Amino acid sequence: MSKIEEIASAVERGKAKLVPGLVEEALDEGADPVEILNKGMIDAMSVVGEKFKNNEIFVPEMLVAARAMKKGVEVLKPNLGGSSDVSIGKAVIGTVQGDLHDIGKNLVCLMIESAGFEVQDLGVDVPAEKFVEAAADPAVKIVGVSALLTTTMPAMKATVEALNAAPNRADFKVMVGGAPITQAFADEIGADAYTPDAATAASVAKAFVVG
Amino acid sequence: MDRIPFRKEELEIVGQTINMGRGSFPLLNTPITPRENFLMLLRGEDPLWIPFTRDVISVTPAIVKDNIARGFVYDATPFDANTEGGGPDMFGVEWEWVPQVRGSMVRPGNPKVPDVEEWEKYIEFPDPDSWDWAASAEKNRALIEQKDLVFGATILNGLFERLISFCEMSEALVAMIDEDEQEAVHRLFDKLADFYPKIIRKYKEYYHIEILTFHDDWGSQRAPFFSLDTVREMLVPYLKRIVDATHELGVIFELHSCGKNEMLVPAMIEAGVDMWNGQPMNDKKMLVDKYGSQMIFGAAPEGINNDSSVEEVRESCRKFVEKFKDYRIYCGAASDAMFAPKVKESLYEFSRIAKCGTAE
Numbered sequence: 001m002s003k004i005e006e007i008a009s010a011v012e013r014g015k016a017k018l019v020p021g022l023v024e025e026a027l028d029e030g031a032d033p034v035e036i037l038n039k040g041m042i043d044a045m046s047v048v049g050e051k052f053k054n055n056e057i058f059v060p061e062m063l064v065a066a067r068a069m070k071k072g073v074e075v076l077k078p079n080l081g082g083s084s085d086v087s088i089g090k091a092v093i094g095t096v097q098g099d100l101h102d103i104g105k106n107l108v109c110l111m112i113e114s115a116g117f118e119v120q121d122l123g124v125d126v127p128a129e130k131f132v133e134a135a136a137d138p139a140v141k142i143v144g145v146s147a148l149l150t151t152t153m154p155a156m157k158a159t160v161e162a163l164n165a166a167p168n169r170a171d172f173k174v175m176v177g178g179a180p181i182t183q184a185f186a187d188e189i190g191a192d193a194y195t196p197d198a199a200t201a202a203s204v205a206k207a208f209v210v211g
Numbered sequence: 212m213d214r215i216p217f218r219k220e221e222l223e224i225v226g227q228t229i230n231m232g233r234g235s236f237p238l239l240n241t242p243i244t245p246r247e248n249f250l251m252l253l254r255g256e257d258p259l260w261i262p263f264t265r266d267v268i269s270v271t272p273a274i275v276k277d278n279i280a281r282g283f284v285y286d287a288t289p290f291d292a293n294t295e296g297g298g299p300d301m302f303g304v305e306w307e308w309v310p311q312v313r314g315s316m317v318r319p320g321n322p323k324v325p326d327v328e329e330w331e332k333y334i335e336f337p338d339p340d341s342w343d344w345a346a347s348a349e350k351n352r353a354l355i356e357q358k359d360l361v362f363g364a365t366i367l368n369g370l371f372e373r374l375i376s377f378c379e380m381s382e383a384l385v386a387m388i389d390e391d392e393q394e395a396v397h398r399l400f401d402k403l404a405d406f407y408p409k410i411i412r413k414y415k416e417y418y419h420i421e422i423l424t425f426h427d428d429w430g431s432q433r434a435p436f437f438s439l440d441t442v443r444e445m446l447v448p449y450l451k452r453i454v455d456a457t458h459e460l461g462v463i464f465e466l467h468s469c470g471k472n473e474m475l476v477p478a479m480i481e482a483g484v485d486m487w488n489g490q491p492m493n494d495k496k497m498l499v500d501k502y503g504s505q506m507i508f509g510a511a512p513e514g515i516n517n518d519s520s521v522e523e524v525r526e527s528c529r530k531f532v533e534k535f536k537d538y539r540i541y542c543g544a545a546s547d548a549m550f551a552p553k554v555k556e557s558l559y560e561f562s563r564i565a566k567c568g569t570a571e
Contacts (some may be wrong), residue, residue, distance in 0.1 A: 058438050060437055064385055064388060102319045124319055149311055149312060151312070152311065179432055
């Protein structure tokens with residue numbers, strides 16, 4: 001097994017204590033930092049996402065895998081020559097106004113970050129204007145809007161409408177999700193994508209940006 | 212018990228259940244009380260009709276501060292969750308009442324326990340012996356003494372839910388599988404497994420409960436939060452101690468666990484759980500076929516909503532009874548629409564005829 005394969009295996013198994021050391025060893029052996037990131041971590045997280053979608057693993061395993069990757073990225077980052085080389089784009093993600101639920105939003109943040117994005121977590125109970133303000137950053141490629149309640153679906157509609165009216169709307173994609181959200185609702189309110197889980201959200205976001 | 216055939220007169224309303232904040236419900240002219248019928252199911256006998264969830268009256272009295280914090284006080288005390296819900300629970304965790312959800316949440320971002328491994332630094336266990344149970348029971352005398360319905364109490368925050376309330380969801384989930392944090396979680400659950408029976412014994416002593424409902428949500432709408440192995444390792448040993456302590460009192464243990472948790476049912480059985488309603492996304496037919504001899508499940512007619520006509524309700528109930536009449540089940544509620552009198556009447560009529568025939 002190559003060092004990069006060892007890193008991938010440790011990320012998949014959520015071994016946060018092992019990954020930084022393995023990354024250091026790989027760097028010492030002269031491995032390409034970008035390859036360590038892409039093959040050792042981002043690809044490993046794609047495997048984790050697939051297993052999660054298929055109920056082979058569950059939320060805790062996904063969380064510890066993301067945490068392990070994060071530890072590895074901390075070691076890797078100084079060797080990547082600046083954040084622009086690390087990130088495939090910026091994503092801003094939040095739960096709509098009136099809704100305090102954060103687990104789904106947090107999972108999407110983790111998985112999108114693990115897919116190579118720089119993530120700005122806007123938190124919960126976020127007003128529409130705060131989403132628009134964050135989306136004004138030219139680096140933003142994805143805006144993720146979460147709602148867990150049928151009663152906060154109108155706030156999601158208002159948020160997406162506000163984002164759709166933003167002058168730089170062509171620069172980012174709007175993705176929505178949450179327990180009561182459906183593809184039909186996403187279409188109705190003018191979102192670019194609905195995804196049913198965090199792993200799918202990450203792969204769709206990546207497809208929007210890198211094709 | 213004689214299999215008394217159904218008569219049309221049984222659909223006459225002869226009274227109302229006690230109103231404890233959720234409204235009252237009609238009592239039909241049944242040959243035995245709903246309580247007696249439900250107890251037949253619990254004893255493993257074939258009831259005269261499929262019992263209905265509202266044949267159980269379950270209190271969450273104000274004496275347990277969790278119930279105020281969660282906005283779920285159901286007892287003889289008038290309680291308006293919109294003005295009184297929220298605040299500290301019995302461990303001092305602050306909850307925020309959210310009117311849109313009709314429930315409370317701990318606002319994310321400021322957990323009472325910032326480091327699970329050191330929870331003992333931040334958590335002091337309450338002492339139920341110091342609460343005035345006698346006064347609480349006295350207020351609820353009419354509820355306790357009624358004999359129409361099975362009487363029970365509910366504990367709102369179970370083992371995993373308690374962990375979430377202490378340290379937030381993501382951290383709680385990680386702590387369930389992280390080798391470094393699991394030991395601390397074991398210590399917490401061990402102490403909770405000693406603590407909850409103290410409350411259950413008070414409910415038995417002062418409220419004379421027949422059923423204890425224990426809330427512990429284990430899943431989302433698409434899957435469990437954690438694997439069966441994790442539940443077996445982290446929850447079953449402690450849940451079993453709580454179940455065993457409940458059974459020692461002669462009280463039935465119902466688990467309330469939201470989520471698509473059907474794959475965790477073997478763990479529920481290993482813990483000794485008697486009943487699980489489960490949300491509608493769980494495959495109830497599969498569950499009763501596979502595990503129906505080991506546990507009682509709740510199931511509900513499909514497709515009933517507030518706009519359903521009487522004909523639609525009757526058809527849905529007819530199909531439900533046809534599907535489940537030979538199983539040990541009760542009719543759980545999938546939504547508020549299930550509480551309409553027309554639903555209860557239809558379920559009663561169809562299941563009475565299916566189980567005992569008709570004298571008409």
